[in-house]
Amino acid sequence: MAFIARLPLLLLFCLGISARAEDVPPPTPSADVRILIDVSGSMKKTDPLNLRAPALRLLISLLPADAQASLWLFAEEPKLLLPLGKTDVAWKRKALNSSGRITSNGLFTHIEAALNQASEDWKNATALAGKRHLILLTDGKVDISKEAEKSTESRQRILSDVIPRLQQLGVQVHTVALSGDADHELLKKLSQDSGGSHEAIEAAEQLERMFAKVVSKATPHDTVPLQGNKFTIDPSIQEFSLLVFLGPNAEPTRLVLPNKMEASEIMLLPNIHWRHEAGYDLITVDHPDPGAWELIAKTDPDNQVMVVTDLKLVVKDLPNYLTTGETINISAHFTDQEGTITKDEFLKLIDLRLRHNGEEQALSPDAAKPGYFSTALKDLLPGKHTLSISADGKTFKREINHSLEVVEQLVASKVSVDVATMPQQLIVALTANKDLLDVKNTRIMAKLSNAYGQSTDVAVPGGDGVWTLKLPLPSPQELLTINFSVIAKTLQGKDIKPSVSPLVLNSQTLAQLLAPAPEKAPPPPEPVPAPEKKPEPVKPPPAEPKQAEETHEAAPSGEQSAPESHKTSSWVFTGIAVIVINLIVIAGGWFGYRAYVKRSTAKRQALLNELAPIDTK
Missing domain, CATH: 2.60.40 (Immunoglobulin-like)
Structure with a gap:
């Protein structure tokens, strides 16, 4: 009777264990976006109608529901307008209401503090690396004090400390400069070195369009x-x-x-x-x-x-910046709730095309990756470009538009690993464009930064247009960022500062550098005729062994006292019950999973059937 009384508790206990075992962690946000709005006093002139408010409301409305975001205002110091939260209906309602608190009463423009505060909780590179975005709107320069030296020092810290830290955390910075008085050089450096984007506008009436472009880069839809x-x-x-x-x-x-x-x-x-x-x-x-x-x-x-x-066209890893001579490799595929679609009856209906500068080229099926289509675009001229990848599936259409900027490559970089030396060396070769630069008046410095905030400046040795930086190869556990600073003159004697793509070394990039070059598969060997085999005689099956006779004698009764025997029997039945109940729970979960898979497969097939064109033959 005691066992029967405990049975409901055992059942609840086992179900609790099963429920906890099946707990699923919350899904990773599709993006983590921090929005920084300048509210310094100069905005009274550049945005007298406070058009930042409706532009911010548009940006908020365009954020996907599966992202997370926070809102910041900054002038002499940053202030949190709305804490980080999932961008669902409730968060967006609060964010839309808070847009009315945008003013133009600040005394200074402390960009350094705003960047540091908004990114403070990003401690290290995680699964969100590459999905972290800072959107910065400002109309001015770094201005933190009446003493000009302090503002100059703050600007230098952004270049030497803040940018390397954001690079290591996988943060893309998207900057919007409102007015010609903004520090465009700094804002473009912030965006270019982090893989973000930079937009410059002269009138606040353009803010809504710029914010729509920026949010489409941070959270593509x-x-x-x-x-x-x-x-x-x-x-x-x-x-x-x-x-x-x-x-x-x-x-x-x-x-x-x-x-x-x-x-x-x-x-x-x-x-x-x-x-x-x-x-x-x-x-x-x-x-x-x-x-x-x-x-x-x-x-x-x-x-x-x-x-x-659920039927998505996915195009990954399109750059926001490109240097002349680089090629864009474009890869696209379709997904639904079950993942990448590889069904031939669906894929053969798809016509995927890339449009650029009024010209079209087709994306062809990728033989190495089922379900994928690919093409390449090269020889882009310096300036801004818009790419459009469109898919026509006869009964449905999808489109992805992406803008990027091509910058002149005055100094090219190439990274390699010398595996013959011990310890192995990382080699960065920098080559100047002699048709545009006076190589005798070109100097290159490298700033090496680690994950602990420590940095070292190194002069890159070289001459006659070629410079080479050699370093011990870091271990995969280390995180090293290399930023280059180039001071040069054109052949006409003009002072310029060419940009060089920064180098972020982590476990992923090191693995790519150390990966052996793919070897061509050897030709298949000539088929060799198999020798004829003589039939082997059939052996009779072995005789079955006789069943052993039982020799065990029954245990004498009465060896244990009645209470002890009852106690042992009770716990035996309890253990058996626990096992049986768990088997029932596992079986129920298994059949539930099978039912889920069956429903999902049926749903996918129904969707594909619904989208399939009607055969008129």
Whole structure:
């Protein structure tokens, strides 16, 4: 009876163990974004209408729900406007309300303190490295005191200490300079050396467009093509957001649904949400009807249709900066809830194309990676470029747009490892462009920084246009950042500071450097005819052994006292019950998992079938 009384508790105990074992940690955010807004007194002149507020509201609205973000204002010191949190509906509501606290009353512009405070909790490189972003808006220069020397020292610390630390943490800095008086050299250095982006505008009226571009770099989103103000929504799309930029005295925006009904800010349907600002409309539609939609508004190249869907076009690792002579290798694939789609019946319908400067080239299936398509783009001229990768699946369309800047490569770098020396050496060879630089008046310094904040300046030896830096190869556990500073003259005698791509050495980059070059596979050997085998005689099966006779005698009864026997029997049954219950829980989990896989597979197949074109033959 005692065992029966304990059975419910045992069942709860076992179920508790099973539940804890199946606990899943929260998903990693798709991005970690820190937004820094300048509120110094100079903004009264550069942004008299406080257009930073509606621009910030647009940026907040465009953040995906699976990211995390925080808002900061800075002048003489940074102030936290909204703590770090998941960018869900509740966080966005608070963020939108807090945008009204943007002012222009600060005394100074302490960019160094703002960068340090906003990134303080980023202690080391983690799974979020590469997904960390700082968005910095300012209209001025580093200005922390009435004493000019202190501001100069702060600016130098950004170059020597802050940038290497952000590089080691995998942070991309996206800078927006509002006015020609901003320190463009510093802001571009911040973005270029961290792999971020830099935008310069002269009027606050352009802020909303710039913020839309920046947020698309920090948190890329799926889009469908908007052609002639028309776009197509397929059955896989759960939600779309239409961003429409408005010019002066623009007519009210209207949206025509597939059933020819019209919606506007004053005529809304239950599933349509409309945010109107003086410079833009942001229209979000939940569970939209599949079919052809039309926008009634002035055509604008920055208008876009962002979608939430399980069927995603993924294009990874597109750079924000490129040097002349570099090639962009573009790789694209489709994913759904189950991962990369590799079904031939789906992939053979896809037409993937890259558009650049009015020209198109196809992405071809990658034989080495099932489900992937690839192409290469090279010989880009210096300046800003926009790439468009579009996919046409006959019944659905996807598009990804990406802007980048190509900078003149005045000093090229090449990294290698000398494995013949002991200890092994890291070799960085720097080569100047003799057609543009006076190599006799070119000097190169390297700043070596480790993960502990220690740094060393080293003059790179060399001459006649070639400089070589040799260092002991760091171990995979170490983290080393190398930033180069070049002082040179052009052939016309003009002083310039050419940029050289920084080098961040960690376990991943070291593994790439040490990886052996792929060898060509040897040709298959000539087939050798197999010798004829004579049939072997069939052996009779071995005789089965006789079953051993039982010789065990029954244990004499009464060897243990009655209470002890009852106690042992109770715990034996208890142990058996625990095992049985766990087996039931495991079996239930297994069959539940099988059911989940079956449902997911059926859902994927149903989606692909729904998107497949109808065979008219």
